[in-house]
Amino acid sequence: MSKKPYLFSSLPLVVGLLLWAKDGCRLSFWATKVASSLEVPIVEGMPELGFQTQIVWKEQYLSGIECPIFGLFLSLLFGLCVFIHQRRASTSSIGPSPS
Amino acid sequence: MNPLSISLPTALLLPLFAFAGSKSFDFKDPKGVNTIIFQMDALLESINGSGAGISGSVEFDPEEPSQTSGVILLDASSLRVDNPVLQEHMHGEEWLNVGQFPSIEFSFSQLSDVKRSGRELSAMAEGKMTIRNTTIKMKVPVKISHLQGMLEKRNKTPGDLLVVRSQFSVSREDFGIRSGEHLDKVANQIDISLNLAGAAPY
Numbered sequence: 231m232s233k234k235p236y237l238f239s240s241l242p243l244v245v246g247l248l249l250w251a252k253d254g255c256r257l258s259f260w261a262t263k264v265a266s267s268l269e270v271p272i273v274e275g276m277p278e279l280g281f282q283t284q285i286v287w288k289e290q291y292l293s294g295i296e297c298p299i300f301g302l303f304l305s306l307l308f309g310l311c312v313f314i315h316q317r318r319a320s321t322s323s324i325g326p327s328p329s
Numbered sequence: 330m331n332p333l334s335i336s337l338p339t340a341l342l343l344p345l346f347a348f349a350g351s352k353s354f355d356f357k358d359p360k361g362v363n364t365i366i367f368q369m370d371a372l373l374e375s376i377n378g379s380g381a382g383i384s385g386s387v388e389f390d391p392e393e394p395s396q397t398s399g400v401i402l403l404d405a406s407s408l409r410v411d412n413p414v415l416q417e418h419m420h421g422e423e424w425l426n427v428g429q430f431p432s433i434e435f436s437f438s439q440l441s442d443v444k445r446s447g448r449e450l451s452a453m454a455e456g457k458m459t460i461r462n463t464t465i466k467m468k469v470p471v472k473i474s475h476l477q478g479m480l481e482k483r484n485k486t487p488g489d490l491l492v493v494r495s496q497f498s499v500s501r502e503d504f505g506i507r508s509g510e511h512l513d514k515v516a517n518q519i520d521i522s523l524n525l526a527g528a529a530p531y
Contacts, residue, residue, distance in 0.1 A: 257373065262412070263413075265377065272483065273482045273483050282362050282363070283364065287379075287409055
């Protein structure tokens with residue numbers, strides 16, 4: 231029984247995990263905006279008077295927990311297909327019993 | 330009567346009035362820097378966001394800071410989070426219902442436990458918080474800095490600045506926002522941080 235198809239079927243899970251890790255392994259769902267905070271001086275040129283935090287939203291896609299979950303689901307589906315296919319192939323290669 | 334005889338003394342006295350008594354500070358920031366930041370840490374999910382639709386006014390007298398009063402309003406539809414579906418749900422009828430309840434309001438009538446440390450005052454603002462038409466009494470810790478004459482350097486208009494900083498928490502069950510529901514994903518406690526600058530032109 232070849233193991234190569236099983237390795238290929240695990241590809242969606244590996245890709246999903248890599249994408250998720252690249253975007254910071256966030257436990258929440260995907261994001262289409264990223265907030266960055268800027269420290270803006272209350273009066274320009276006078277930092278001794280303190281700063282205000284300004285939140286700037288930038289359009290950016292970040293994958294979330296759905297990415298490895300979807301990858302796992304696809305991998306299991308492909309793995310099941312490979313398993314069924316190989317089982318059928320092995321059954322047909324044995325052929326019908328002589329009795 | 331010569332109109333100059335009235336306007337000249339008035340013009341001479343005007344700068345004196347500008348520095349006396351309480352002043353009204355407008356918190357609608359033309360620079361768009363005024364922001365509130367909120368954070369909700371639930372077991373499974375952490376939700377962070379901000380709201381920039383700040384308005385309202387505060388009456389402040391540097392000689393009598395305990396008499397400070399005012400209203401800070403937040404346009405509920407200006408609240409943003411990183412996920413578009415989550416934002417839609419947050420604004421929707423079952424959560425904040427921004428269509429029916431467009432603003433979140435904190436009004437306060439006085440400050441207690443006022444302590445001065447250099448330029449900064451720390452105190453407790455005693456007032457009422459209204460979210461989704463539910464009002465509860467709250468005491469919110471605030472730090473206030475009165476920056477006399479600094480508005481000109483910020484907004485190119487002569488006047489004073491009032492900086493209000495605060496960090497406090499509210500719980501959504503107090504305001505009837507789906508109390509007791511989805512606590513694993515949407516925390517009950519909402520941590521709020523704000524750093525606002527108000528302007529009082531002369």
